[in-house]
Amino acid sequence: MTTIYGCWGEDDQALMPSFETALDGPQVNWSASDGHTVPTPEALVAPAGYLSTLQDR
Numbered sequence: 001m002t003t004i005y006g007c008w009g010e011d012d013q014a015l016m017p018s019f020e021t022a023l024d025g026p027q028v029n030w031s032a033s034d035g036h037t038v039p040t041p042e043a044l045v046a047p048a049g050y051l052s053t054l055q056d057r
Contacts, residue, residue, distance in 0.1 A: 022043035030040040 023041050026042045027039045028042045028045055029037045030045050032038050
């Protein structure tokens with residue numbers, strides 16, 4: 001959640017789309033695997049939660 005690979009800037013050819021609008025939205029506290037709580041954009045936490053439910057199947 002702390003790094004989005006592929007988001008290099010407008011002049012570079014990134015492998016992933018720009019996430020700037022998602023990063024500007026409301027933030028929630030997300031618990032990292034090391035136990036630290038990290039303020040993270042809600043738009044990134046929601047898909048991660050959904051994807052983790054698919055891995056449990």
